[in-house]
Amino acid sequence: MFSKACEYGIRASIYIALKSLEGTRVSLKEIAEKIDSPVAFTAKVLQQLSKNDIVESIKGSSGGFEISKNNISQIKLSQIVYAIDGNNVYEGCGLGLKRCNAKEPCPVHNRFVQIRAELKNMLESTTLYDMTMGLEQELTYLRR
């Protein structure tokens, strides 16, 4: 569904949001540990997220990553996905045709648009805040 980069990006964002809600900034090293991802690769992903204003990066000693409380409740899962994977998830024919739309559909176009619409709806209605719920009480996990 998503690229590895995107998976790491989502998990990282959720962890940063969680800690930001607690008022603490987190380092790359800590993030990679808590979401079980390769450190250097995660760094690249976080750069990408930083450039897209999903996370805020603070350089220097005592630096790290954080997300403002306001953004935690505003940022949608769809934005994180878009920042890393672009619109591959939404657009793009299920059978790989370059042109595929209602007028000139592939044989599964209509079946796919339905599924995709629901996926889109889900991604656009899920906030970072939503995804932090349950982590504290270990009802959900970021590494397994």
Add this chain to the structure above:
Amino acid sequence: MFSKACEYGIRASIYIALKSLEGTRVSLKEIAEKIDSPVAFTAKVLQQLSKNDIVESIKGSSGGFEISKNNISQIKLSQIVYAIDGNNVYEGCGLGLKRCNAKEPCPVHNRFVQIRAELKNMLESTTLYDMTMGLEQELTYLRR
């Protein structure tokens, strides 16, 4: 969603089904042309489909590929996907966790299982025959 190999595989299967319904066997070359795919790569995919009894391959002069009428109405899109991409589409956590289930879910597990269930349902209820409908009258296309 699917790998390139899988996309070619689905399109190839649909084309073979279409021609088999007309009673004609088709060659690799013709398939690749009609679905606009790289010939040699498509050959590999068809080998895979043949091994999984999705298509029947006949060697030698006047050989080619075909699918029995019975199979055309029996084979589900899900089987083609499974033959090439395995169960990546169904299983596998949306955030890439190795273990992720109702008991130990990732933060988006519940949201994803819903989407995935509908996708699964769609793939399992769409037959090869269903996907050939519309091709003759150019209501749908296999290359664009």
Add this chain to the structure above:
DNA sequence: ATAAATTAGGACAATTTTGTCCGATTTAAT
């Protein structure tokens, strides 16, 4: 038997994705 047309399959090549390494830069603390 021979030739022609076809799929099978192994080896290789190119591209994309994933991952690593290291020096540069920035910031805070001493």
Add this chain to the structure above:
DNA sequence: ATTAAATCGGACAAAATTGTCCTAATTTAT
């Protein structure tokens, strides 16, 4: 000022996916 702790960013490396090429094997027609 110096040092330590952190991100940034470029270059490189490994792995996976996608794609190509060539020979072998099979079948039909002559």
